[in-house]
Amino acid sequence: MENINILLDKLPTHTPSGLKIRTDFRECIKFELLMQDRKIKEEDKIKLALNLFYYEIEDVQTAIDDMIWFYRGGTQINENKNNENTNTKQIYSYEFDAEYIYSAFLSQYNIDLNSTNLHWWKFKALFQGLNDNNEIVKIMGYRAIDLGKIKDKEEKARYKKLKKLYALPDMRTVEEKEADFGKAFW
Numbered sequence: 001m002e003n004i005n006i007l008l009d010k011l012p013t014h015t016p017s018g019l020k021i022r023t024d025f026r027e028c029i030k031f032e033l034l035m036q037d038r039k040i041k042e043e044d045k046i047k048l049a050l051n052l053f054y055y056e057i058e059d060v061q062t063a064i065d066d067m068i069w070f071y072r073g074g075t076q077i078n079e080n081k082n083n084e085n086t087n088t089k090q091i092y093s094y095e096f097d098a099e100y101i102y103s104a105f106l107s108q109y110n111i112d113l114n115s116t117n118l119h120w121w122k123f124k125a126l127f128q129g130l131n132d133n134n135e136i137v138k139i140m141g142y143r144a145i146d147l148g149k150i151k152d153k154e155e156k157a158r159y160k161k162l163k164k165l166y167a168l169p170d171m172r173t174v175e176e177k178e179a180d181f182g183k184a185f186w
Contacts, residue, residue, distance in 0.1 A: 003074060011119045011122065012074070015066030021054060022053050022055075024119070027120070033095055038171060053067050090168060096168055101136050109126060147160055
């Protein structure tokens with residue numbers, strides 16, 4: 001399927017292989033939360049994810065590929081293989097930042113996310129377009145800032161405090177934390 005232009009083209013309700021897919025932003029938020037849930041086994045995550053998006057499935061592998069295509073906004077899995085920076089730090093959470101995201105959409109766009117149906121691709125575009133006046137954008141900036149690049153000691157201390165204040169909880173297991181600690185010495 002060729003790229004879809006959100007300004008010119010009707011947004012898809014079917015995948016490239018023709019499967020009817022649930023397009024509401026809530027399904028993709030649930031998908032992201034599901035993928036981050038460490039209590040659910042990987043094989044169960046796939047089944048649950050497919051049930052989030054599809055009404056019926058014939059070929060599971062095609063459905064998985066199409067689901068990822070849809071979640072990524074219409075890009076194929078292999079289109080970003082050259083992206084070496086796959087270990088980026090998470091700067092927002094649909095679970096922990098829900099109120100900030102909700103209020104940003106309401107104040108900037110007058111969209112009540114609790115009572116609207118919104119295509120995932122529209123939601124993504126609007127989320128990316130939130131302006132700096134929104135608290136969620138400020139918080140994401142605090143989380144993303146590289147303290148090593150700040151030279152002024154007072155400014156660095158201020159951002160360090162904000163970064164700590166708005167840090168997302170560390171959801172890694174004890175084993176993952178130990179493994180990451182061990183990697184620091186290799």
